[in-house]
Each structure stands twice: as C-alpha cells, then as structure tokens.
Amino acid sequence: MPKNPQPPAKPLDATDLALVRLLEQDGRMSNAMLAREVGIAESTCLVRVRSLRERGVVRGIHADIDPVAVGRPVEAMIAVRFGGHRRSHFEQFTEEVPRLPGVLGAFHVSGAIDYFVHVACESADALRDFVLDHLTNRPGVLHAETSLIFESLRGRGTLAPPEDDPEEEAADRA
Template identity: 40%
Template structure:
C-alpha cells in the first residue's frame, strides 16, 4: 500500500534513546528541559538526541490524539474486510477511499484471512450499520465484512 521509501535497516538505540521515546510516546508536549531532567542528561544533549531521532526517521512526526467520545462518537468498531479475488487490483484505491471517510480512525492492510481492518468511531450502532451499508456492502470490490465492537482500548508502554 504505502512504503516509507527508506532502506530496511534498523536504527541503533541506546537506553537513553529508548527512555526518551517512551517519555515522548506518553506525552509528546513535554519540554526539552523536563525530558532532560527525567533522563538525567543536559538539555543540550537531550535536544541533540531528539534531533538525531527525527533526522534518522525514528520519530516520523509529532501528533495529537483526539478523544472521539468528547465529539459525540460514543461507539468504536473494528470492521474486517475481505476483497473479492477478482478485485485485488482495486485494493490501493479501496484503501485511499476508506482513509478519506469520516469516522475512519485507522486502516490496516493485512496478510491473513482478511485484507483490511478499519477502526471507526461513530455516534451509535445505527451509524456503524450505515457506514457498512454505504461504504462496504455497496462496494463491488468487497466480498465480506465482519464488525466487532470495541469496548475498551489502550496503548502499550511506548518502550522499544
């Protein structure tokens, strides 16, 4: 679907880099001084390491996380999608189209029994149903879908 375009070579991280990544994963708005203090290094060293992680591509971007419930999207679901065997050439277009749909938080291209998983956030079960009907059941490339409701989710430790 989309590649990074980077050579496949793992970056070498030491303990301080790993701790810095874990701290930023938990809160990317922390100041350089607070990061340096917690890591026990000089602010200039911390900034140099942060810049090196960015320059090497280990940190690809800083972002925010929106709470969909605060926006009235009380229900989250995972929709597993299989593409028809004769429509495999449409997979890239399908992925681009789904990424642009309101409510789609994440899209995963898979190897295995399913081709894609869509993570959607909507107001209620009627909205999930309507999303599936309008965007998946009506799509000639889609063979089957299976929807699972998300009751709770969280993030890992952020440690690498």
C-alpha cells in the same frame, strides 16, 4: 510511511531509547524535562529528538481523543475481505479509507481478513451507513463484518518496562 518499514539506519543507543520511552509515555513532555530525565543538555536533546523524527522512529505525537466526548459513542472494528487480490483495489483502499471521517485506524493483515478498519460513529445508523457507503461498495470488496467495541483498553506502549508482579515482590520480602 513505507509499506514495510525498515529499522533505522543508525541503531538506537541507550539515550535514544530513553527519549523514545519518555515520549511514548507523555508526548507533551517539554524538551527541558526530557533532557533532565535523560541527563543530557537541552540542545543535545533537541538534536536527538529531531533526529528520531527524521529517521522515522518517532512518527508523530498524537492527542488521544475520547470518541464519546466528541459525539461519536459507537465504535466498531470492521473486518474487510476482498474477493480477489488485485493490487489496484488494495492500493485504492489503502489510500482512501484512512482519510474517511471517523476512521481511527486501518490495518492490512494476513489471514482470511484483508483489513480491519477501526471507526467511531455518531450512532448505529451512522455506522451502518459508513459500512454501506464507504466499504462494501468499493471495487474488490467481497465482505465486511462489523463488531461493536464495548470497551477499549490502551496498552502500555512499545517500550514500556514490564509491570512489577505483586506476588513476586511478596515472595522476595518473605
């Protein structure tokens, strides 16, 4: 994935946006169902979805795995701060950390923190070992601060329409 993604060369039309919205809600939706929902031929749908993937609009379809169900009940967000800003340290971190077992995501951010690393581990001891073995001993890393995640809430998605406001609906009926 490019470091600074650019918008697709070809703008998304209403059909593309409808396909993306449906895939975001249910990535397992069949081509036939997508085509029916959007009102296009299955062959057209297949070509459009393939184009969305090739253009980088749809970056992948992923399973949302419950870490607890697979023996990793301890989730944490680890804030990592570098002591200097040597490009080689950042490049190595960016290349290696997302590949480590238990890493759910890594985010290069602005501000006082350089990266947030989201992990799921088997235990508090495993979390401590992960931080010591894989983060604090890296070249350039000055500080790592771990915050346990007590509850994880999933957002509605990039293109989800706004939820209806129950109070607004009641006012409309009055």
